[in-house]
Amino acid sequence: MNSTPQQFRAHPWHGVSAGSDAPALVTCYVEIVPTDTMKFEVDKETGILRLDRPQKFSNHCPTLYGFIPRTLCGDGIAKLCAKATGKKNIVGDGDAMDICILTSRPIQHSDIIVNARPIGGFRMIDGGEADDKIIAVLENDETYTHTQELADVAKGTIDRIHHYFLTYKQVPGAKTQPKVEVSKLYNRKTAYEVIRQSMRDYEAAYKI
Secondary structure, three states: OOOOOOOOOOOOOOOOOOOOOOOOOEEEEEEEOOOOOEEEEEOOOOOOEEEEEEOOOOOOOOOEEEEEOOOOOOHHHHHHHHHHHOOOOOEEOOOOEEEEEEOOOOOOOOOEEEEEEEEEEEEEEEOOEEOOEEEEEEOOOHHHOOOOOHHHOOHHHHHHHHHHHHHOOOOOOOOOOOOEEEEEEEOHHHHHHHHHHHHHHHHHHHOO
């Protein structure tokens, strides 16, 4: 008796390409959308989107948020961060490269793949770990057609992203707060460098 082969969904981190035009145009897996009151993230073992925790108080991620497949914040990213910030004893956080995607159209659910054009980013150090955030615009979004650099984006938009990552783990009234540092913003050229390095870190770690 003939049987139909079982179809399996690709793991969004390991089974999806970053895109043939990366870093200029990257494939992104979206974990969180701005309307989410919960923080979702991909389970590293299964590739299934899981609930991590409720968002802290009134914090909502102001953009689509996810990661670039087959990237890794490893030793190379840690070295770039240490060189740029002057901080010592920095290590990579061991996760895929995070990306914030600006779009003018509401996307109301996550667990999707989109294409985006990186325009810059910033270095974030979370508890001594390099945790860069690439900022990009959704491919073919006409509102951002002429947006090539982070400097082209309204300051208020960038300030909201910056504030979110500085405060998203804080608990008002707690005696101690997670130590999160956000360095100066960087441009598209540096974003490309960071993405390329994260791709090399992934290849080194997973021998691909």
